Amino acid sequence: xxxxxxxxxxxxxxxxxxxxxxxxxxxxxxxxxxxxxxxxxxxxxxxxxxxxxxxxxxxxxxxxxxxxxxxxxxxxxxxxxxxxxxxxxxxxxxxxxxxxxxxxxxxxxxxxxxxxxxxxxxxxxxxxxxxxxxxxxxxxxxxxxxxxxxxxxxxxxxxxxxxxxxxxxxxxxxxxxxxxxxxxxxxxxxxxxxxxxxxxxxxxxxxxxxxxxxxxxxxxxxxxxxxxxxxxxxxxxxxxxxxxxxxxxxxxxxxxxxxxxxxxxxxxxxxxxxxxxxxxxxxxxxxxxxxxxxxxxxxxxxxxxxxxxxxxxxxxxxxxxxxxxxxxxxxxxxxxxxxxxxxxxxxxxxxxxxxxxxxxxxxxxxxxxxxxxxxxxxxxxxxx
Numbered sequence: 001x002x003x004x005x006x007x008x009x010x011x012x013x014x015x016x017x018x019x020x021x022x023x024x025x026x027x028x029x030x031x032x033x034x035x036x037x038x039x040x041x042x043x044x045x046x047x048x049x050x051x052x053x054x055x056x057x058x059x060x061x062x063x064x065x066x067x068x069x070x071x072x073x074x075x076x077x078x079x080x081x082x083x084x085x086x087x088x089x090x091x092x093x094x095x096x097x098x099x100x101x102x103x104x105x106x107x108x109x110x111x112x113x114x115x116x117x118x119x120x121x122x123x124x125x126x127x128x129x130x131x132x133x134x135x136x137x138x139x140x141x142x143x144x145x146x147x148x149x150x151x152x153x154x155x156x157x158x159x160x161x162x163x164x165x166x167x168x169x170x171x172x173x174x175x176x177x178x179x180x181x182x183x184x185x186x187x188x189x190x191x192x193x194x195x196x197x198x199x200x201x202x203x204x205x206x207x208x209x210x211x212x213x214x215x216x217x218x219x220x221x222x223x224x225x226x227x228x229x230x231x232x233x234x235x236x237x238x239x240x241x242x243x244x245x246x247x248x249x250x251x252x253x254x255x256x257x258x259x260x261x262x263x264x265x266x267x268x269x270x271x272x273x274x275x276x277x278x279x280x281x282x283x284x285x286x287x288x289x290x291x292x293x294x295x296x297x298x299x300x301x302x303x304x305x306x307x308x309x310x311x312x313x314x315x316x317x318x319x320x321x322x323x324x325x326x327x328x329x330x331x332x333x334x335x336x337x338x339x340x341x342x343x344x345x346x347x348x349x350x351x352x353x354x355x356x357x358x359x360x361x362x363x364x365x366x367x368x369x370x371x372x373x374x375x376x377x378x379x380x381x382x383x384x
Contacts, residue, residue, distance in 0.1 A: 004185065006324045007317070013185040014038040017330045024057055024340045026231040026268045027300040030331055031187050031206045032067055038186055039068055043223060052228050057340060061230050066223035069189040069207065070179055071108040072215055075166045077115035078193035080142060082216050083149050083156075105155040106221035110174055111146065112159040112166040132162055166192070167199040171283060172312045175205050177305065177322045185325050191218050198289035202282035203308070204301035204331070209290070229295060231266040232257075233341030236273030238350040246284040251355045253285050253347065254292045255365045260345055263293035270300070272335065273349045279308040300333035301326045 002015040016022060016034050025033065036050045045066065052063035074082060090100035116139050121130040136143065143161075150158045159169055170190070179188050190200055190207035197209040210224070218224055234257075240249060257267065267289070269282075277285075282299045289297040301322065309319050326332035357365050359378060366374050 002328075004324060004328055006320050011180060011183050011185045011321075013325060013329060015329060017328065019054070021057060022330050023334070023337050026233070026266065026298075026339045026341060027204075027331060027333070028206055028266050028268050028296065028298040029053055029056055029228075029231060031189060032065070034187060034329070034331075035067060035069075035189065036065070038184075039223075043068060043221070045223065056228055056231075059342075061228050061342065063228050064225060065228055066225055067189075068221075068223040069107070069191045069218060070186060071110070071174075071188070071190050072105070072219050073166065073170050073174065073190055073192045073197065074109065074111040074215065075115050075192075075194050076111060076113045076142070076146075078212050078215075079111045080146070082193070082212050082219070083111065083146070083153075085216055086153065086219075087145075087149065104153050105219040107155060107219065109153075109156045109219055110159060110170075111157070112163070112169050113143075113146070113161045114163075114165050114169075116142070117161065128162075135161055166194060167196055167287065170197070170200055171203055175200060175203055176314070176318050177204055177301065177309065178318075178325045180321065185321065187331060191215055191224070195290040196287050198294075198296050199283050199287040201289070201296045201298045202279055202286040204299060204305050204326075206296065206298060208296045229264065229266045230342035231268055232260070232262050232294070233339070233344045234267055234269045235271035235344055235346045236269055236277070237271060237346060237348045238273050239276035240281075240349045240352055243354060244349075244352045245354075246281040248355045249281065249349065249352050250284045250288045251357045251365050252352050253297075254288050256345065256347060257292035257294065260343075261293070265294055265342070267292070267294040267297045268300070268339075268341065269297065270333070270335075270338065273347075274299070274302065274333070274335075275304070276349065277304070279304055301331055302333040 001012050004011050004013055014034060014037050016030060016037060033053045036045055039045055049065040052065040055063060086103055089103045093100040093103055117135060119131055120134050121127040146158050150156055163169060175188050177188050179186055188205045190205060191210045193212055193215050195209040197207050200207045214224055286297045306319055306323055354368050355365050356368060356371055
């Protein structure tokens with residue numbers, strides 16, 4: 001463990017910078033490695049799981065390891081059943097004559113209420129208030145339960161309705177990128193009960209979607225099993241043209257990566273084109289990971305990350321922490337050295353053009369000029 005002084009404040013962290021050939025590891029695997037080393041003693045993590053990550057450089061992927069993210073984010077559709085399960089566990093503890101308050105999430109859990117939102121009123125100044133009132137009438141029992149849960153469980157917060165979509169809230173408010181607890185610094189990482197939790201990877205935060213049972217297990221301190229993945233590097237070249245949008249880029253990336261069959265793999269973006277993508281652009285690409293089949297589409301921490309943290313009103317203390325820690329622990333993007341990837345795919349941003357997708361699948365991409373022919377072909381298929 002090392003000491004890091006940031007603005008006259010001393011904190012501690014588990015150092016991975018001295019790991020043999022650390023620069024050769026993809027940044028996403030460095031986050032996994034740090035998590036295992038930091039929690040090795042507290043969670044009785046087998047040394048073999050740490051070695052499995054290190055063996056990546058020997059091209060020995062597929063070995064079993066574990067991952068315990070630093071927090072969990074739930075949406076209300078899948079999250080409510082998980083919290084009901086915790087409440088049921090408390091009832092069971094009470095029947096056994098034990099202390100029910102022993103049942104608590106071991107890591108921070110945020111539940112964002114967004115999936116129950118419906119629009120009944122529109123086109124007038126009172127629409128927002130009327131919709132909010134209707135929403136509370138419809139969901140009164142659920143909201144009362146969640147309010148009880150927030151007051152009863154430790155490490156559990158509820159983000160109220162009308163705040164925003166879960167992924168927006170996660171990236172704009174909940175994540176600090178580098179967290180601090182009791183003077184210990186560590187990378188933020190997250191599991192979510194929504195497949196598009198992957199959007200958070202745009203911020204340099206490793207995370208992906210899991211099922212409700214897996215989320216519950218992690219909430220209660222149980223590491224999640226996974227095999228060491230192949231990490232596909234996507235080298236970004238140049239910058240987007242004047243008329244190309246983030247959507248055009250996301251559809252292009254989705255088409256290319258689906259053709260490359262990245263299912264079950266980590267995808268990590270790098271290259272000189274990285275600096276030409278705003279964090280909003282990165283979020284669009286990272287959000288599409290379920291569509292191109294990867295576990296995550298990871299963007300390392302860099303100056304764009306710091307810029308975004310300031311733009312979303314994070315404190316200068318948080319920004320300084322992210323900057324200092326990421327650089328000290330080899331998690332800050334270094335364009336002078338390319339990590340070892342299982343495979344490298346080049347994407348020239350300058351060649352991205354206006355694209356359309358569909359009508360039913362995002363990977364069914366076509367150029368604007370082909371729209372008429374494709375539409376007629378689709379209509380004929382439906383007739384037949």
